Amino acid sequence: MTSIYPLIFDKLYTYYGPQYWWPADTTFEMMIGAILVQNTNWHNVEKALTRLRPFLQPNQLERLETDELAQLIRPSGFYNVKAKRIKAFMQWFKKYDYKIEKVNQLDLKTLRRELLGIYGIGKETADCMLVYAFEKPIFIVDQYCRRLFYRIGLDMPKDYDAFRKLVESELPNNLQIYNEFHALIVEHGKVHCRKNPRCEACPLIRICNQRI
Numbered sequence: 308m309t310s311i312y313p314l315i316f317d318k319l320y321t322y323y324g325p326q327y328w329w330p331a332d333t334t335f336e337m338m339i340g341a342i343l344v345q346n347t348n349w350h351n352v353e354k355a356l357t358r359l360r361p362f363l364q365p366n367q368l369e370r371l372e373t374d375e376l377a378q379l380i381r382p383s384g385f386y387n388v389k390a391k392r393i394k395a396f397m398q399w400f401k402k403y404d405y406k407i408e409k410v411n412q413l414d415l416k417t418l419r420r421e422l423l424g425i426y427g428i429g430k431e432t433a434d435c436m437l438v439y440a441f442e443k444p445i446f447i448v449d450q451y452c453r454r455l456f457y458r459i460g461l462d463m464p465k466d467y468d469a470f471r472k473l474v475e476s477e478l479p480n481n482l483q484i485y486n487e488f489h490a491l492i493v494e495h496g497k498v499h500c501r502k503n504p505r506c507e508a509c510p511l512i513r514i515c516n517q518r519i
């Protein structure tokens with residue numbers, strides 16, 4: 308691998324090692340977590356998940372009223388909107404009898420279109436679910452990778468899908484790579500390439516323009 312995105316991947320993977328993402332006990336928890344993490348940090352999501360855990364199965368969550376659900380997920384912020392989003396997601400998932408295997412039979416394009424048709428599911432949330440719940444290979448664009456690639460010196464497209472496709476054009480169509488790449492970029496954004504970056508000892512320093 309010689310082009311830039313694989314090089315970034317290799318350096319991050321060598322430095323941080325496998326990340327074993329997504330941090331969730333079940334695939335259902337992963338999908339709910341992907342909605343809860345919108346516009347907040349993971350610490351708040353964990354608090355919401357702890358309160359929600361007794362109901363973290365489709366048939367139990369389904370029985371909660373939207374208001375009850377909103378109160379349970381209060382620590383994640385925007386809880387009224389997120390409760391409606393989770394309910395909309397559940398309505399869609401029920402079409403597949405809450406079975407991941409049934410959803411998995413859809414191809415990536417069709418499934419992505421369906422996910423994006425659900426109220427409150429944007430591209431980043433949909434792509435997280437595609438990789439970490441439905442095992443489809445796609446590059447996830449988030450604020451961490453936008454910041455990192457900019458600092459390295461890459462002029463990436465603003466448009467989500469144009470950004471995504473550019474990265475994908477240099478990567479193999481391999482789920483494990485997309486699974487690790489997103490997790491590694493998030494880790495790097497927390498450890499070195501933070502808002503105030505810690506460039507000393509950064510594994511990317513030799514290829515980075517430090518455009519800060």
Ligand code: SF4
Nearest residue numbers: 499500504506509515
């Ligand atoms: S050298 Fe600095 S700016 Fe560049 S990736 Fe590392 S931490 Fe970020």
